[in-house]
Amino acid sequence: MTDNHAGREEAVAGGGLLHRRTLLIAGAASAGGLGAGLGAATIMRSPAAMREPGAPLSPYGTRASSSEVITRLLPDLPFAGSGSSRTPLERLEGTITPNGLHFERHHNGVPAIEPDTHELLIHGLVRQPLLFRYEDLLRYSRESRILFLECSGNSGTIAAPEPVQASAGKLNGLVSGAEWTGVRLSTLLGEAGVAPNARWVQAEGSDAAGMTRSIPLSICLDDAMIALFQNGEPLRPEQGFPMRLLLPGIEGNASVKWLRRLKLMTTPAFSREETSKYTDLRADGRAELFSLRMGVKSIILAPSFGFDLAGPGVREISGLAWSGRGRIRRVDVSADGGASWAQATLGEPVLPKALTRFRLPWRWDGGAATLMSRAVDETGAVQPRRAEWIAHYAGGQGYHSNAVQSWRVNPQGKVSHVYA
């Protein structure tokens, strides 16, 4: 009836990985599928919900009942201005993160800004310094793009000597996906008139950290945006309301929130956030400064830590992949610790610099298995294995961690984080 692999379960790699077009994965688990078979005369009693009117319309919906409360993952320590909350990736599906669950990273808390008092200054090496009110920016042509945003420090615990036992979101939840809408920065820079000797732009936020980052002018003239809306709504306060810089594919902190100032300069400012922080010390003792673009990466979310397997059978391996360089070309999955790999299905549309969902059916035979995913982007960049990534840096590296992550399933179905 359909062009799937029902009834012909084709192993394509070790450890029980099945062909990506094996659709009937649960059906393949037993002769009759997962649905319980019934006699022809079965009568279903109407549930209680059908016997009395339900709740009314509401101005702004809320999430489902207590059994499904999903929140951002907050740190264990009290918040002292600087910190982050993480997206519970393993609880979510698809590629769009609801605004309420998008990760946060603040350097001194969330400022409360009235939009009619906020201004954006473009100055420095320009023909004419310009000052934009929020309502001015609302008059410009806009564009919308679905993009990932990832903190440079995401997945930093991969450098720990022993694998941290925590959920996929706790380990990797400083990445989220959203549809951002705003004004192309190149439009505003064009109006200000970029001086011929300008090479860098320093962006400053209107928070109590005075968060600043220096960004190559080339990035600002490429696809950078002054974002005003996220997933349809005006930005949330914790995402930079009323406006933020949004640099597709670039480490999150450079997409400066509560943006108030862009200064064009000949050199970077070499601020604290780009010297003592957000630099990468290599094994050879040299530091990589302004390593802004996020590497190609993928993580498996199902199965993952905290979701132990109830028993053998067929299930779907699912996760997210992304690259700061463009589109994901392919994701390979291994169930035997990297000895063999099978190509996963990528969810359409595969968009540049956006989260891409990958899926692959897997028959777990009840033995020990080690699950890994490895992404390749359209430039040909391949996600590194952990040993390769570790070898590149000096000890203590916590930024730009895009190494392959591994989940071990033991014969009892327990899932743990391992280095493999």
Place this chain on the structure above:
Amino acid sequence: MTDNHAGREEAVAGGGLLHRRTLLIAGAASAGGLGAGLGAATIMRSPAAMREPGAPLSPYGTRASSSEVITRLLPDLPFAGSGSSRTPLERLEGTITPNGLHFERHHNGVPAIEPDTHELLIHGLVRQPLLFRYEDLLRYSRESRILFLECSGNSGTIAAPEPVQASAGKLNGLVSGAEWTGVRLSTLLGEAGVAPNARWVQAEGSDAAGMTRSIPLSICLDDAMIALFQNGEPLRPEQGFPMRLLLPGIEGNASVKWLRRLKLMTTPAFSREETSKYTDLRADGRAELFSLRMGVKSIILAPSFGFDLAGPGVREISGLAWSGRGRIRRVDVSADGGASWAQATLGEPVLPKALTRFRLPWRWDGGAATLMSRAVDETGAVQPRRAEWIAHYAGGQGYHSNAVQSWRVNPQGKVSHVYA
């Protein structure tokens, strides 16, 4: 510097419509753009927000301050079980509707359902009736798709003798866009085994209306889905938690929420919702039954009722287009009541059966103008003018209203709804 039309404002149709690649639309409004020019030595005083730490991290974010409270549009009358709330389309951007603002349509309120007590029965003309628990469905292969959902009664007031003066969302807000994730229905039907004589599927919801609709089997075997997640999260209660039918491109009420039963039959059930309701009486006295697929349609959201223009100059015309038959191929915009048309830019990616954002720069010279948009889909179907749409139906038609809608701008900049 960029390949835009800065400095060469090219009129492409009457009433001031500009070429769609005219990027610097606000810049074109005055010599120096909208940003205020400043002296080189301007010093900005740090705002209050930079002088004290901001608010902490939060488990689930909230929207921005009081100046930006956006809610669904509730009806004026008290809710008596059956009713709808609308998406405030004119306040939103992009193509993704936040879950809290997705339109609602209930036939007897929102039931509160615990997922572990909910079951889905597939029965009737099948080889083996099957009963699925929520946790069973979570084991199946999933797919994610960005889709529009539109109530059959959306924009029904276009049939009123005089144009209703109301916001774009009030008139047309029974449409929203989201990324839905679930299980292909064809997979489950394949497991149950469809009998050769089955032609229709009756879907029943677990609400106090016992909402039922009959759907051609061909649609159920095509791209129908049992949706479990919306924009990443489990479904909201008002969107059918724990599971709903999701029929891409089909009128909303057929995507039965709180889905509990799918019965395969030889004919439709001809229930109340498909005889007294949701049928279209034609001018020739015949009724169109099961006119399930939504037509090609577009609406202008900016400018629109409630957002009067402050003064002449260049601004962006922006709106949404969609078709139940597939992708939007083009959207044309008129500023002179349909005398001339210019092609708008479509926001990428243009996805099948999904909302597509269109944009076009427009110089308003301060005279009267009548704005219209007209969409064409990939099958070649063209959105009808109002007179053409009206002529097709008997009086009182309120369903499947996809006629071109017109906004009149008067010389004072006031925007009103007109028939043109």
